[in-house]
Amino acid sequence: MILSPEDIKRISDLVKKDPAQFSMKTEDGLKVLRNKERNNGELVCFFLNNEGLCSIYDLRPKGCTFYPLIWDMKQHKVISDDYCPYYKMFNQFINKFTHEVEDFVFRLYGEI
Ligand code: SF4
Structure with missing residues (x-):
């Protein structure tokens, strides 16, 4: 998911993490959410919790709201x-x- 500068600031303030932990830059220079690997090897959004829910739902990236x-x-x-x-x-x-x-x-x- 693409991240705007506002998304990154809001989420970073909320989760108290360096943006590099949950975001990365694509080849075309856009910032996107990082994935994390589950025990079964499945790649999922960094913020998807073990119950399959978004852990930052109320402050999720703008693109996620669409x-x-x-x-x-x-x-x-x-x-x-x-x-x-x-x-x-x-x-x-x-x-x-x-x-x-x-x-x-x-x-x-x-x-x-
Ligand atoms: S809604 Fe939450 S879990 Fe889903 S992609 Fe967006 S940030 Fe990740």
Whole structure:
């Protein structure tokens, strides 16, 4: 999940951890959440707890609040991520949230 500078500051203050512990930089310079490995080798979000819940839910990254709506880099538009088993249910919200998702992505990438 992409992280804005505001996400990183808010989460770092909340969990009292250095951002390097829960975030990393991608090749294109964006900051994203780190994954952690479970005992069975499965990679999951750094903040997913053992009960399968988000441990920072109230202050989760902005991009998580939109999910499964995401910006598709190839199609250049907002889609519902078919990695989510319920993604079809969210197709109806694409138009409603497109502007908000675009604003968020635009600020991070500087262009769409
Ligand atoms: S909602 Fe929480 S557990 Fe899920 S990706 Fe976002 S930060 Fe991680």
